[in-house]
Amino acid sequence: MKSRNHNNVEYRVLDASKALPFENIFDLVLCDVPCSGLGLLARRPEIRLRAGYEAIERLKPLQEAILQEASCLVAPGGWLYYTTCTINPDENSGQIKKFLESDRGKEFSLDNLRLELPDALMQTYDISAERNDLNGDVSLFAHRDGSDGFYLARMRRSRIEGK
Numbered sequence: 001m002k003s004r005n006h007n008n009v010e011y012r013v014l015d016a017s018k019a020l021p022f023e024n025i026f027d028l029v030l031c032d033v034p035c036s037g038l039g040l041l042a043r044r045p046e047i048r049l050r051a052g053y054e055a056i057e058r059l060k061p062l063q064e065a066i067l068q069e070a071s072c073l074v075a076p077g078g079w080l081y082y083t084t085c086t087i088n089p090d091e092n093s094g095q096i097k098k099f100l101e102s103d104r105g106k107e108f109s110l111d112n113l114r115l116e117l118p119d120a121l122m123q124t125y126d127i128s129a130e131r132n133d134l135n136g137d138v139s140l141f142a143h144r145d146g147s148d149g150f151y152l153a154r155m156r157r158s159r160i161e162g163k
Contacts, residue, residue, distance in 0.1 A: 017065035039149020112136035
């Protein structure tokens with residue numbers, strides 16, 4: 001389907017956890033995966049009613065599958081973004097670690113997004129608060145950053161296959 005407002009935008013409704021039917025590869029692929037939403041608790045307290053352990057455990061394989069399938073669509077030298085609105089490390093850095101250790105993930109390296117944070121955010125950003133050793137992903141927390149809780153990682157596919 002074509003967008004009504006943009007001539008160069010086409011959208012489709014697909015299951016991103018399955019092989020995607022695109023003939024082209026893309027310079028940038030964004031995975032804004034379904035998540036527990038724990039980063040939104042301050043504004044949406046009803047999330048507590050549905051974001052239990054079992055619900056999160058059901059989401060993790062879906063998040064992993066979406067990341068794996070999306071990675072196939074990234075051109076050499078292109079970027080793969082992974083974002084959530086949760087602060088749960090299992091849904092965030094845990095997924096990135098698992099992906100980077102997978103066969104498909106071996107073609108990607110994690111960029112250091114922390115180097116690109118705006119100066120205003122760097123004044124309060126505490127890298128020691130990160131609960132992982134990825135050295136490049138970014139977590140935002142309501143109490144520290146004055147925003148909802150979010151997670152962002154950017155990975156770059158090597159220009160030469162397998163390197």
